[in-house]
Amino acid sequence: MIKVKTLNYLDIFKEFPNLVVPDYQRAYTWNTDKIEDLINDWQEFLGNKNSKNISYYMGTLLFYLNKEKDKFEIIDGQQRLSSLALVYHCIHNNILKEQNLSHNQYTSAHNIVKNYSYLLQRKQELAILKEYDILNKLQFTIIVSDNEDNAFTFFDSQNNRGVTLGVDDYLKAYHLRAVQESNQEKMAKDWEAITFFARKNDKLELNLEYLFKDILFKSRQWKGQRSFPYKNKDNVLREFQKQTHKIKKGEQNYRLFANQNNMRFHSLEYQEDNSLVMLSRERIVDTNHFPFSIRQPLFEGHNFFLFTQKYHSIYKFIFFDKHPENSDLNSVRKMYDDIYNNDMSNYLKEYIQLCLVMYFDNFGVEYIVKALQHFDFYIGSIRVEKYYVRSEVVKNSLKNAKNNLLDVIQGAYLPSEIFNFIKSQENISKIYTNKQKYINDKGEYRNNVIERYIERVCKSYKKEKNKFENRKIWLV
Structure with missing residues (x-):
């Protein structure tokens, strides 16, 4: 039996007087940042002139009726309910009647006192x-x-599969509040259409949660040679909620930032009379060419939704859409699918996807086949050198290089700057030329996964396996 109802906070404990946090639940982990965000959000909500007659939605609570113990156990929602209990006590100097939430873990006690x-x-x-x-x-x-x-x-389907409680849902709810009511329905439908398409086609990588965590968050946060933050839920939400810029109520226009996507002119041309003419770019309005840059500052509301739409469209365009057989993008897809198949490390697949999206954002399809070849040369060295590929290996390849590859892609004016940088990395070339990195003294490959990667690369380039050490000269 499953029952669903809507209640305000003050009525929850009247309806469920025997509500408990079961022992198997994780500790209370909310920190002061989350409490601060909640209070600030309430203040913003109450500042809206329409808030007098509407409710503030706090999400879904999931309870299990334990008939043996005659208790309602909190399966999902203890973090919010515990935090609200603290708020209530701070306001009223007591607790709600019938409220009997108790925690028996040190972490819980520490966070309760601190909050x-x-x-x-x-x-x-x-x-x-x-x-x-x-x-x-x-x-x-x-x-x-x-x-x-x-x-x-139900809880697992909500949280682990990202069906309704994923990062993307929190971001949608947050930014819809900054969109004019007349546009909210369209923005929500466009967002849901992306989610529906991913589910319908069983393409996990097309989910918006994947886009935010593995493409957009990394592209914006993995800079320089510093310590890179993890792509966990809190960090991703902080980047795309707290770090977005506020807008005035009713604001309809957003500042654009200088980048190759919003240049009015693309070249100078001499005329027959030796006069100079600046040639304009075509006016392109499809979603791939919204005049944004992947690392630009973001504004809440419309700007965030259009930004998301652009980069999801680019990601889908490169890795999932069909292209004419003789096009460069079709060649890219074939090479990518051949080499970065299910046998390839997911960390390295995410790495090269990130590089290609950032490259496309800067240069479109210009030399994109060559870009893929160079990125695979750079990233493939990790697969050849490492017996096991872990997430930290990817971060180290960015931090320990002469320059961070993502920074190079973002800052390049010409594709050749990226290609020259990659070919100049002698430590990368040495991994390929030093056969001991991937072949032991008996002439055997040190790891079957490495051998299969080498086979896929050689097949793609139509080269012999024993020529793999010369891979650098395969780059054109």
């Missing part, structure tokens, strides 16, 4: 929120199951 201390520092602001009756405006969808297996199946 409560932070709330006390903002007590004046909380008093104002109390006047606006914020806690009574908080709305939840409650799902209750009396079958534990069904409850956890």
Whole structure:
């Protein structure tokens, strides 16, 4: 049996008086940043003149009715409910009647004390929120199951598969609030169309969550030779929520930043009379050519949605759309599919996808076959050198090089600058020329995965395996 209902926060414990955090649940892990974001969001919500008659939606809570213990166990939602309990106590100096949430882990106790201390520092602001009756405006969808297996199946489908509680859903909800009501429905439908297409075609890599975590987040955060942040949920949300720029209510236009995508002129031409004429770019309006740059500052609302639409379109265009048989993009796809198949490390597949998207953003299809060959030469050296490929290996290849390859792609004026940089990396060339990196003293490949990669590359280039050490000269 599964029941679904909608309740505001103050009524949850009246409806479910025996609500507990089960022992198997993880600790309470919310930090002060999350509490700060929540309070700031409430303040922004209450600043909206229309907020008086509408609720603030806090998402879905999932409970399991344990009939043996006569308890409702929180499967999903304990972080939010525990945080709201702290807010309530800070405002009213007591707890809600029937509320009986308890935590028995050190981490939970530490975070509860820390977050409560932070709330006390903002007590004046909380008093104002109390006047606006914020806690009574908080709305939840409650799902209750009396079958534990069904409850956890539902929970896993929500969180692990990214169906409704993924990064992309949080971003959509956040940025829709900054879009004019007249455009919200269209923006939401366009977003959902992308998600539906990915599910319908069973293409996990076409999900927006993959785009944000493995393409956009990395392209924007993996800079220089510093320590790169992990692509976890909190970091991704911070980049595309907290780090986006606020806009004035009703704002319809967004600043553009200088890049090759919004240049008015592309070249100078001498005329017969020796006069100079600046030649204009064609006015292109398809989504691949929105005048954005992948590392540019972002504004909340419309700008964020168009930015997302552009880079999802580019990613899909390169790796999934069909292209004419004699086109450069078809050649790229064939080489990519042949070499970066299911036998290739996922970390390296994500790496080369990232490079190609950033390259396309800068140069379109100009020399794109050559770009793929050079990126594979650079990235393939990792596969040849390392017995096992882990996530840190990719980061180290960026941090330990003379220059970060992603920075080189982003900053290049001409494709040749990227190609020359890659060919100048002597440490990369030595990996190929030093056969001991991939062949032992008996003349055997050190690893079957390495051997199969070499076979795929040689087949793609139509070269013999024993010539693999000369791979650099295969680059044109």
